[in-house]
Amino acid sequence: MRQSESFIPTLKELGADAIIPSHRLMLRAGLVRQVASGIFSFLPLGYKVLKVIMDILRREIDAIGGQEFFLPALNPIEIWQQTGRVEAMGDVMFHIKNREGLVLAPTHEEIITYHARQHLKSYRDLPQIWYQIQTKFRNEPRPKSGVLRGRQFFMKDAYSMDATWEGLDVSYQKHYEAYKKIFDSCNLKFFIVGASSGAMGGRQSQEFMIESDAGEDNCVICYACGYAANLEVASSNAHPSGRESTNLPIEEFPTPDARTIDDLIEKYNLLEERLAKSVVYIIDSQPVLIMMRGNDELNESKLQGVFGTGNFRPALPEELLVSSGANAGSIGPVGLKTKMKVIADNRLKDANGLVSGANRDGFHNKNIDFSRDCTIDGYYDLRTVCEGESCSNCGAPIRIVKAIELGHIFKLGTKYSEALGATFLDAHGNENPLIMGSYGIGVERIMAAFIEQHHDEKGIIWKKPLLPFHVHLLGINVPKFDDVTKACVDAYSELKKQGFDVLYDDRNENPGVKFNDADLIGIPVQVIIGRKNLDAGNIEIKIRETGERKVIQKSDLTDEIRKFYID
Ligand code: ATP
Numbered sequence: 001m002r003q004s005e006s007f008i009p010t011l012k013e014l015g016a017d018a019i020i021p022s023h024r025l026m027l028r029a030g031l032v033r034q035v036a037s038g039i040f041s042f043l044p045l046g047y048k049v050l051k052v053i054m055d056i057l058r059r060e061i062d063a064i065g066g067q068e069f070f071l072p073a074l075n076p077i078e079i080w081q082q083t084g085r086v087e088a089m090g091d092v093m094f095h096i097k098n099r100e101g102l103v104l105a106p107t108h109e110e111i112i113t114y115h116a117r118q119h120l121k122s123y124r125d126l127p128q129i130w131y132q133i134q135t136k137f138r139n140e141p142r143p144k145s146g147v148l149r150g151r152q153f154f155m156k157d158a159y160s161m162d163a164t165w166e167g168l169d170v171s172y173q174k175h176y177e178a179y180k181k182i183f184d185s186c187n188l189k190f191f192i193v194g195a196s197s198g199a200m201g202g203r204q205s206q207e208f209m210i211e212s213d214a215g216e217d218n219c220v221i222c223y224a225c226g227y228a229a230n231l232e233v234a235s236s237n238a239h240p241s242g243r244e245s246t247n248l249p250i251e252e253f254p255t256p257d258a259r260t261i262d263d264l265i266e267k268y269n270l271l272e273e274r275l276a277k278s279v280v281y282i283i284d285s286q287p288v289l290i291m292m293r294g295n296d297e298l299n300e301s302k303l304q305g306v307f308g309t310g311n312f313r314p315a316l317p318e319e320l321l322v323s324s325g326a327n328a329g330s331i332g333p334v335g336l337k338t339k340m341k342v343i344a345d346n347r348l349k350d351a352n353g354l355v356s357g358a359n360r361d362g363f364h365n366k367n368i369d370f371s372r373d374c375t376i377d378g379y380y381d382l383r384t385v386c387e388g389e390s391c392s393n394c395g396a397p398i399r400i401v402k403a404i405e406l407g408h409i410f411k412l413g414t415k416y417s418e419a420l421g422a423t424f425l426d427a428h429g430n431e432n433p434l435i436m437g438s439y440g441i442g443v444e445r446i447m448a449a450f451i452e453q454h455h456d457e458k459g460i461i462w463k464k465p466l467l468p469f470h471v472h473l474l475g476i477n478v479p480k481f482d483d484v485t486k487a488c489v490d491a492y493s494e495l496k497k498q499g500f501d502v503l504y505d506d507r508n509e510n511p512g513v514k515f516n517d518a519d520l521i522g523i524p525v526q527v528i529i530g531r532k533n534l535d536a537g538n539i540e541i542k543i544r545e546t547g548e549r550k551v552i553q554k555s556d557l558t559d560e561i562r563k564f565y566i567d
């Protein structure tokens with residue numbers, strides 16, 4: 001491709017809203033342009049790399065028996081109502097205003113299950129792996145970070161249908177292995193974490209992550225044993241409060257100056273480990289009192305896991321008053337005004353000597369014994385773990401890192417097949433729901449993640465197979481000097497003949513502009529043809545990643561390039 005004829009609009013300056021490296025470089029190197037918040041056009045150079053990623057995805061999912069579909073992005077809303085996901089998706093789903101009853105699909109479990117229901121009728125039809133690469137629409141609340149979080153993006157989404165749970169394990173494992181190959185093929189340094197299933201429902205799920213300051217996920221990692229989990233589900237060996245040897249009767253005491261846990265610690269000289277904080281949530285329309293230790297933070301993903309519903313929210317001040325008799329800051333498990341379910345974090349299991357609100361504004365109780373003074377309906381792991389706590393697996397200190405999610409694999413089970421009546425007859429003639437899995441990868445996210453990991457201050461550094469061209473041929477002072485131009489054209493056609501994809505910078509630009517653009521665009525090998533070297537029968541090669549330069553004989557060019565790509 002001659003650069004003078006191609007559309008690669010590089011930029012020197014950018015607006016202030018592009019902050020993270022991949023976003024800035026994708027704009028500057030002419031890969032994408034933003035059309036509106038979270039909506040991007042891929043320009044030819046960017047789309048070329050996106051297609052390479054799609055080829056890798058197709059290759060690896062085909063290799064595990066995946067069959068490619070193309071499903072509609074416009075979906076009838078009824079099918080989403082039948083699985084309860086219009087509510088679960090909330091504002092994330094785009095609803096179409098001038099055509100009642102249609103929505104834009106944020107994912108495709110519903111449509112896949114619809115087809116599975118039509119045709120997968122017998123255990124003999126199973127297992128199946130169906131996939132597609134398709135546009136997804138999600139009304140992300142604050143789209144930022146460029147294509148990492150778009151309102152419209154490509155997803156490779158695959159689904160498995162099995163007759164047995166063991167079959168699901170096999171299909172899941174196949175995807176797990178395929179995903180590792182995909183991210184390895186893309187030269188990404190990634191790690192895998194146990195994850196929450198969120199609005200998707202289902203059982204086991206894992207996420208494929210890259211560590212990045214640009215990430216919106218937090219992951220717990222133990223470098224000693226390799227334990228890794230999304231903060232949404234991660235656990236640790238944080239010390240429980242346990243029992244004190246003296247067990248005094250409950251006593252109410254005034255705490256007029258205490259609004260927060262820190263107030264209690266500072267102004268009343270109390271130990272954080274003996275404080276039981278009350279949090280009230282309305283879960284499926286019912287108030288639930290949740291007891292957390294001291295400053296521990298309630299983890300809503302874990303709460304969702306415990307109750308199996310995402311239908312919850314913190315109680316409003318007026319609801320607090322009605323159910324407990326007090327305002328926030330003075331609520332506790334003893335002497336509640338109305339009966340409500342009370343659960344507590346594992347750290348408070350059967351603890352005594354605790355301080356908590358007395359359900360009277362400005363008063364707390366001390367010496368509370370959870371096993372003597374109140375009914376705790378269940379103890380669960382409900383807290384968000386903190387940096388430096390000891391690993392639940394090996395005891396070493398854990399770290400919390402920011403990460404970008406590239407892919408997610410779920411064991412869905414029968415949630416969608418039951419909701420939509422997708423059943424099959426087993427070998428004994430019994431009717432059972434299909435056992436399903438769901439497996440997604442963001443296509444643009446792979447590209448942006450790659451750039452996050454492969455760039456320097458000058459620009460992108462592509463690496464095979466993720467590259468827009470193999471070679472960037474820079475003609476210095478062409479078209480001014482005829483012999484340089486001729487050498488460039490010869491090299492260009494010879495390299496193309498040998499099967500290399502070449503971008504030939506034949507523009508009437510000064511060398512500085514060409515060098516800067518070449519480093520910004522980041523094609524792995526630059527071939528520089530200029531007057532001085534050419535007079536001695538030579539040309540120069542520059543390796544973008546290392547900056548290494550080499551003067552070679554003109555006739556050795558294709559051998560050198562072949563060596564670079566084959567070695
Ligand atoms: P996130 O937590 O980042 O919003 P998610 O859990 O909503 O991701 P899934 O529903 O599991 O994502 O979608 C599968 C894959 O699709 C993700 O792993 C990610 O690579 C990609 N993806 C999800 N949302 C977006 C988006 N808004 N823009 C680009 N890619 C996305």
Ligand code: MG
Pocket residue numbers: none
């Ligand atoms: Mg999301």
